[in-house]
Amino acid sequence: MPGRCGLRGPLPWPDLSGFKFPEPGIMMSIYLPIAEISVNLFLLLGLGGVVGFLSGMFGVGGGFLMTPMLMMIGIPPAVAVATEANQIVASSVSGALAQYRRGNVDVKMGLILLAGGVVGSVLGVQLVKMLREIGQVDLVIKLTYVTMLSIIGSMMFIESLNAIRKTKKAGGKAAATHKAGSHNWVHGLPFRMRFPRSKLYISIIPPIGVGVLVGLLAAIMGVGGGFIMVPAMIYLLRMPTGVVVGTSLFQIGFVTILTTILNAVQNQTVDVVLALILMSSAVIGAQIGARVGAKLPGEQLRVLLALMVLAMCVKLGWGLVSTPEELFSFAGGGH
Amino acid sequence: MKRFMQGMGGVTAIAGLLLAFVAVAFTGLARAQDAANTATNTMELAQPTGQGAGDSEGRPVSVRVKKSGIPRKAQAPQVVADLSTHTVAIKADFAGTRVMLFGALVGSREESKTRPDLIVVVRGPSRVFKMHRKRRVGPIWINSDERIFRAAPGYYALLSSRPLAEIAPADKLQKRGIGFGALKAHLLATGEGFKSLEETNEYADALVRLLRRKGLYRTNDEGVRFTGRYLFRATFDLPANVPLGEYEADVYLWRDGRLLGKFSSALEIEKRGFERFVYEVAHKRPLFYGVAAVIIAIAAGFAAAAVFRKD
Numbered sequence: 308m309p310g311r312c313g314l315r316g317p318l319p320w321p322d323l324s325g326f327k328f329p330e331p332g333i334m335m336s337i338y339l340p341i342a343e344i345s346v347n348l349f350l351l352l353g354l355g356g357v358v359g360f361l362s363g364m365f366g367v368g369g370g371f372l373m374t375p376m377l378m379m380i381g382i383p384p385a386v387a388v389a390t391e392a393n394q395i396v397a398s399s400v401s402g403a404l405a406q407y408r409r410g411n412v413d414v415k416m417g418l419i420l421l422a423g424g425v426v427g428s429v430l431g432v433q434l435v436k437m438l439r440e441i442g443q444v445d446l447v448i449k450l451t452y453v454t455m456l457s458i459i460g461s462m463m464f465i466e467s468l469n470a471i472r473k474t475k476k477a478g479g480k481a482a483a484t485h486k487a488g489s490h491n492w493v494h495g496l497p498f499r500m501r502f503p504r505s506k507l508y509i510s511i512i513p514p515i516g517v518g519v520l521v522g523l524l525a526a527i528m529g530v531g532g533g534f535i536m537v538p539a540m541i542y543l544l545r546m547p548t549g550v551v552v553g554t555s556l557f558q559i560g561f562v563t564i565l566t567t568i569l570n571a572v573q574n575q576t577v578d579v580v581l582a583l584i585l586m587s588s589a590v591i592g593a594q595i596g597a598r599v600g601a602k603l604p605g606e607q608l609r610v611l612l613a614l615m616v617l618a619m620c621v622k623l624g625w626g627l628v629s630t631p632e633e634l635f636s637f638a639g640g641g642h
Numbered sequence: 643m644k645r646f647m648q649g650m651g652g653v654t655a656i657a658g659l660l661l662a663f664v665a666v667a668f669t670g671l672a673r674a675q676d677a678a679n680t681a682t683n684t685m686e687l688a689q690p691t692g693q694g695a696g697d698s699e700g701r702p703v704s705v706r707v708k709k710s711g712i713p714r715k716a717q718a719p720q721v722v723a724d725l726s727t728h729t730v731a732i733k734a735d736f737a738g739t740r741v742m743l744f745g746a747l748v749g750s751r752e753e754s755k756t757r758p759d760l761i762v763v764v765r766g767p768s769r770v771f772k773m774h775r776k777r778r779v780g781p782i783w784i785n786s787d788e789r790i791f792r793a794a795p796g797y798y799a800l801l802s803s804r805p806l807a808e809i810a811p812a813d814k815l816q817k818r819g820i821g822f823g824a825l826k827a828h829l830l831a832t833g834e835g836f837k838s839l840e841e842t843n844e845y846a847d848a849l850v851r852l853l854r855r856k857g858l859y860r861t862n863d864e865g866v867r868f869t870g871r872y873l874f875r876a877t878f879d880l881p882a883n884v885p886l887g888e889y890e891a892d893v894y895l896w897r898d899g900r901l902l903g904k905f906s907s908a909l910e911i912e913k914r915g916f917e918r919f920v921y922e923v924a925h926k927r928p929l930f931y932g933v934a935a936v937i938i939a940i941a942a943g944f945a946a947a948a949v950f951r952k953d
Contacts, residue, residue: 336735336736336737336882337734337735338732338733338734338735338736338737338882338917340913340916340917340918340920340921340924341920341921341924343883344882344883345736345737345738345882345883393935393936393939394939396936396939396940396943397939397940397942397943397946398943398946399943400939400940400943400944400947401942401943401944401946401947401950402947404943404944404947405947441788442772442774442785442788443784443785445785446782446784446785450782560943564936564939564940567932567935567936567939568929568932568933568935568936569932570932571924571928571929571931571932571935572928572929572932575924575925575928577924577931577932577935579920579924579931579934579935579938580734580920582935582938582939583938583942586939586942587942590942590946590950594946594950627782627783628781628782628783629783630783631776631783633848633851633852634775634776634848635773635774635775635776635845635848635849635851635852636773636774636776636785636852637771637772637773637774637852638772638773638774638785638788
């Protein structure tokens with residue numbers, strides 16, 4: 308009978324507390340403290356690098372690519388959105404600094420856009436909080452994505468096809484230079500203000516409106532909103548193209564700073580560890596992408612990007628309309 | 643286990659391990675002393691009235707252990723067990739882990755009788771589960787009905803030495819709170835906002851199904867293995883998404899469809915180190931956390947701009 312053999316003193320009991328059974332197939336996983344899941348570190352670095360590469364190549368923010376991809380690898384949507392906003396702070400600050408040195412930022416216009424952005428992001432974060440409580444946040448995030456990606460994707464697709472056609476017709480000459488200073492309905496609105504850097508004298512209502520929209524998108528979608536703001540600045544506000552990118556980066560930087568802080572306070576959904584991993588590889592990817600992009604035919608690449616955006620849109624959209632295998636789900640993505 | 647043996651290195655290790663098991667029997671008894679009262683109470687509460695409410699001599703079955711150690715005239719064997727670890731720390735490299743429960747049958751002198759059966763139930767902390775069912779609205783599927791289960795374990799592992807149906811009839815197991823039948827009965831009792839029993843059933847089934855898919859609810863008919871006549875061990879996996887908190891591992895000893903004894907031990911899963919620090923700051927000092935996150939990002943932005951400066 309065991310237990311009656313009169314053992315005394317310390318026993319040769321193996322200490323098992325530090326012993327770990329290796330899990331096959333999972334190498335170099337990292338546990339994300341806020342997302343509360345374990346993800347392969349190289350997958351995250353690769354994702355950051357690829358999205359960074361694309362954003363550097365095409366001069367887009369990359370948030371609208373990164374956030375849905377994070378959702379696809381299992382990060383809860385609310386965490387993906389808030390964390391991506393944090394990451395965009397880094398990329399927009401570095402971009403805005405570079406633009407500012409070259410004098411390509413219209414600070415006055417940026418501040419007006421920012422005023423709208425502050426309102427938009429405060430509203431957006433509240434909205435996310437409300438939607439989380441009623442269990443619809445995932446749906447709204449995905450719906451917004453499908454809508455936005457389909458618009459952006461098809462616009463980009465058509466525009467780049469047109470550009471390719473034009474360059475062919477013009478025999479390789481650059482086409483479609485934008486006529487600055489021309490007027491549209493925007494210029495008839497009240498509260499006009501002078502923007503010397505952009506050589507504009509327009510109402511501040513449209514920039515504020517654009518800012519609000521971008522702020523809302525930053526909070527709900529976890530994107531900088533450059534893909535909305537840049538076309539709006541060019542076609543709606545008629546700003547000179549030289550200052551558009553710098554000014555939008557200036558505004559995005561501040562709006563995402565605010566969104567990050569608001570999300571951290573209201574929803575506790577910012578995962579610093581995830582953001583840091585993505586930042587580190589995205590920065591490098593963006594630099595490589597910018598260099599590669601300069602050597603490649605831009606318009607053809609733009610068609611590719613447009614197709615990618617549309618593919619992602621179809622994937623997300625299909626998830627909403629196809630009959631789900633599982634009708635039941637837990638609320639709040641595990642939070 | 644095989645790998646573990648190799649790691650320990652040879653015969654000495656095996657000898658050490660056997661001694662260790664014996665040691666567990668001792669240390670386990672000390673624990674049993676503490677647990678004796680509670681164990682007896684739960685046993686008596688759960689004891690069905692009428693026939694079968696005791697052993698052959700009519701005494702109530704319990705895991706009460708006398709001060710001298712092992713009960714001398716014990717007819718029925720008792721069970722003692724321990725876990726390979728009592729705390730699981732979630733650190734940056736946490737990708738799930740495996741915990742071993744090992745133990746011994748003590749006080750058994752009935753070599754001729756059939757070997758008893760063991761069931762191990764590991765329960766995670768109780769949580770509120772809010773659930774949705776998708777409904778089609780126009781072309782898209784949206785989460786519509788919201789239903790709540792007030793208290794369901796966040797983790798549930800059911801291990802046994804052979805299929806449960808062979809150990810005891812389902813109603814007896816359920817009466818003791820063992821198995822998914824009992825779990826479902828508990829779910830039905832703690833549901834909120836349900837309109838009919840049928841609906842509650844559907845949601846309860848869905849909860850079990852979803853958590854099984856996440857690896858948080860699991861069963862293993864061969865999860866408890868005997869090594870020799872008296873020693874046994876059971877391993878259960880804790881996946882990376884395991885909920886944090888206090889866990890309880892209960893070992894139930896059965897023979898011929900009757901519960902002979904029970905032994906409980908506790909396990910705690912908590913975040914440690916950097917992970918814990920980040921989580922706590924994020925939840926207790928959210929403003930500070932947000933500002934810090936932004937400062938880190940700005941610093942990274944400045945660093946990138948400086949490193950890759952073109953002019």
